[in-house]
Amino acid sequence: MKHVLATLAVASLVLGAAAPAQASPSHGNTLERYARDTWASLDAMTDPATGLTADNIGGALGPASRAAYTSPTNIGGYLWSTVTARDLGIIAEDDARSRLTKTLAALSAIERNPASGMFYNWYDPATGAKLTTWPDSGDEVKPFLSTVDNGWLAAALRIVRAAEPSLVAEADALYDSMDFGAFFDPVPPANLPAGTNRGGFWEAEPGGCSVRHPNYNGVGPEVFYTCHHYDTTVSESRIATYLGISNGSLPPSALYGTFRTMPESCDWAWQEQRPSGVVREYDGIPVYEGVYSYRGMSFVPSWGGSMFESLMPDLLVPEAEWGPRSWGLNHAITVAVQKAHGLDEAGYGYWGFSPASNPFGGYAEYGVDLAGIRSDGYPSDREASNADIDRPGCSTGTNPTPSYGDGVVTPHASFLALPYDRKGALKNLSRIEKKLGGYGPGGFYDAIATRSGTVAERYLSLDQSMIMAAIGNELSDDSLKHYFVDAEMEQRLRPLIEAQVFGSNWGSVRPPR
Known part of the structure; x- marks a missing residue:
């Protein structure tokens, strides 16, 4: 669906500033230029075969400078950026649909935690393989399931299913399989009045600090949770709390457990x-x-x-x-x-x-x-x-x-x-x-x-x-x-x-x- 470009009058909430009456055409043109160029970087970061977006790329946008690793957040950001590029007229509808289809197909094929449906934190964007060694150094990667990273990917799947009706089934299949109850500790941490999310978990003991516990969603073997909880309200991690409450896998009280x-x-x-x-x-x-x-x-x-x-x-x-x-x-x-x-x-x-x-x-x-x-x-x-x-x-x-x-x-x-x-x-x-x-x-x-x-x-x-x-x-x-x-x-x-x-x-x- 195409969206008409419109600039809105938004209150300017700054020290003593008056609200602008309307964004000027020059402001709109400037933002459109920024969007076109920003999209060029995201396009350059994305593997054309898998539709998976690398974590970063060098300033000249050369393919050789594209990172050999990616995360659920990176992939989710590419999905909503593709929808945005389409809505702003930067790419055609068919191009956007093809890109979204390719990325969802890759997500459907890559390895996930079977008990929760959650994605691991690092994958090879060229193959979709779960990383067990770090590409730059060869150091071991202990596969981790991150609460906040899965939150951003799940959020992007919600956007795709609403923005591209032809992909509702594919996006829903992925989203519905992600159980945010796997991250939620119902026992309040010290000094907090309600349960809250942990930072995530490993399937195998990682070394260092971890908490061995049955999976909070009651499915599968014991896992090793982070010692920390996400216990502050003003945090990007609240996206996972919002999603869990919205789909019923977390209680409403989770909003007050930080x-x-x-x-x-x-x-x-x-x-x-x-x-x-x-x-x-x-x-x-x-x-x-x-x-x-x-x-x-x-x-x-x-x-x-x-x-x-x-x-x-x-x-x-x-x-x-x-x-x-x-x-x-x-x-x-x-x-x-x-x-x-x-x-x-x-x-x-x-x-x-x-x-x-x-x-x-x-x-x-x-x-x-x-x-x-x-x-x-x-x-x-x-x-x-x-x-x-x-x-x-x-x-x-x-x-x-x-x-x-x-x-x-x-x-x-x-x-x-x-x-x-x-x-x-x-x-x-x-x-x-x-x-x-x-x-x-x-x-x-x-x-x-x-x-x-x-x-x-x-x-x-x-x-x-x-x-x-x-x-x-x-x-x-x-x-x-x-x-x-x-x-x-x-x-x-x-x-x-x-x-x-x-x-x-x-x-x-x-x-x-």
Whole structure:
């Protein structure tokens, strides 16, 4: 089905900014250009025989620089990017259908965990084989079943079944076989009021920390779960919780089994800030609605303080619409915090921080340190400047006013901010392209150091697929959300999200008009 390109008036939720009346034609043209070039990178990353997308590719898009490994998230991102490319007129309907058919056929053939229907974390995109050795080094890979990675693939299957009616049977067969109950621990971890997901499991003992336990879905042999749970609310992992509640494999209480912040007790003084908040009950379950503060604003933090933890699920789930007293505030304030940090506190002249390629080699986690629960949260610069502020009544900060060096911006973070600050995000992206040279044949390079001008001339399929989703939603009336959400999901999930009341507020900052 073709979709008419339309730009929408979206409230600009930034510090003191007025809502724009309408996105200008030039903005639409710019986003279309970004989408075409971003799609070129995803096309170059995808094996033409299998339809499986590699994890990354070099900046020149040469086939030889395509990674020899992929994950369920990478494959899922390619699926929704293919739908988006079709809807934006970048590829023809027949081409999109052929691509989706090929990828679904590969997914149907590759090895999965038989007890849960879940996919392993790493495959060879050229053959679909499960990886047991790492292609670059030959090191052993212990096959792992990841909660969040399977969540993103399952989400993409929902999109395909709604966007391409000829593939409903194939997409449903895969989606219906994925049992998210296999990840859900019904016994609440310490200090949490309800059960929550573990990070995933191995079929064989991996060495290091693991928990041997019968599969939570009651099927098959014992497995080895991660020692950690996904226990923070503002996390990209919540996509798996949404899916499990929507299809009935997780109880509604799973939405309340995560920390907004850690408790304010000094027993938790290791966390980045000492929070403030109140306890609210949801269906009889007490939840501490804690918040952090930044420059007069209060918000629920993510683990590391990055944009994708906060906003990636919002690409598919209408969180801000369904949760005006929770996500509707928190997402906008998160964007404002990132913008204020980059432009004002750190003085980089640019903003938008999220895990990405390291311009100086490898991969790194970037974010706003004070906006993350982790005490040595994700830094925004190469120097890994670590803020350590006072926790009143508990401890005195050792570095309350850090200096910042070579800040690293990650363009996909600005695209995630589009619904909440279109004008600011587009200005930021234009400056990254024109002043920092952060743009290549496949769209924006993955990360750019703002002071040295060092560019990570590489494209990651995850980050490129977030960009495609954000542009697609902006130009075609939130099409991916409409594909993703059906009547059953809305009936089960929307009332739970609507009931939530975070402590997020604009405080001393003038709220947007």
